[in-house]
Amino acid sequence: MAVAGFYIPDGNEALRDDIPAVVELIERTARWVHPKTFRRLPVWAPHAARGRPLYDSAWARRYTNTKKATKITAEKFEGNVAALNALVAALGVAAPKPKNWTVCHIWGYDDPSFAQQSSVVQDPRYFSCVANMVWLPTPLKGFTDTLPEIKAMLRVCAFHLYGWACEHPSVAEQSEKVKNGWIPEGYPKTWPRPEQWEILPPGTAPFSEQIEREIAKRKSKMKADLANAAFLHYPKEEVLSVLRFWGIDLD
Structure with a gap:
């Protein structure tokens, strides 16, 4: 029996046939x-993660925000700022920072409705990990947040580019699949894969003296x-635990 009303499919399903076009855009611009x-x-x-309280530079006073309309003051929490600043620095992006670019966590949300919180980006081991982000x-x-097919391609690319897949228990099943060499259908030919792991994707930033200086500065600040x-x-x-996890030596 026909159902009355204007039928609209799931948004992901409406776009599924167009995934190759979306992947081409990501391949070219990421x-x-x-x-x-x-x-x-x-x-x-290593001190930052999604949802953590924000403090001033002396780590003494909580940052707050007062809404003009209601005059209500609330404490502020980390959104994506520390991750963005880390990614921009690791890419060596020239100032002023270009507009209309957004950081995407490769291992992050797996819930297209965003009804659940992501335990991966709430973990300081992965929140500012530069192998877990793409600009x-x-x-x-x-598209990268909500389409599982595209999210999977980014994860496969990151694994073959950096030799790393997320160890968090919440993504263990797909991480194991990626580490076993699975290549999803439609995976870009210009991205690294088992038989061409040395390929750098288009849009890979160079490793430069500027990056060397930024790394030294970051390590000095951590110390x-x-x-x-x-x-x-x-x-x-917690910072010491993160540094031990990654084997980071500050000396």
């Missing part, structure tokens, strides 16, 4: 961190922060 940059410094902000033109961000006894709310033990 910006990737150089694998050598990742090897030199996997995580660029995309903002209009493409929705100073860990040694600062006056930082009341600095998550020292």
Whole structure:
């Protein structure tokens, strides 16, 4: 029996036949961190993760925000700013920062409705990991967040580019699949794969002296922060745990 009303399919299904065109856009425009940059410094902000409280530079005072309309003051939490700043620095992006680009976590949300929180980006081991991020033109961000086929392609590319797949238990099944050499249908030919792992995707940033200096500066800042006894709310033990996880030596 016919159902009354104007039928509209699931949005992902409406676009599924157009995935190859979307993949071509991502293949052509995505910006990737150089694998050598990742090897030199996997995580660029080990103190940060999605949803964490935000403090001032002295780690003493919580940041707050007061809405003009209601005059209600609320404490601020980390959104994506620390991850974006890490990615831009690791790419060596020239100032002023270009408009209409958005950071995409490769291993992040797996819920297209965003009803569930992502435990991966809430983990400081992965939030500012430069192998877990790609920079995309903002209009493409929705595709990478909601279409599983595209998310899978990004994860396969990241694995063959950096030799890394996310270890978080929440993504263990797909991580194992990726590590076993699975290549999804429609995977771009210009991206690395088992038989051509040395290929760099179009849009891969160079590893430069500027990046070397930025890595040295980041490490120096981490070391100073860990040694600062006056930082009341600095998550020292968690930062040390993240550094141990990745084998990062600050000396």
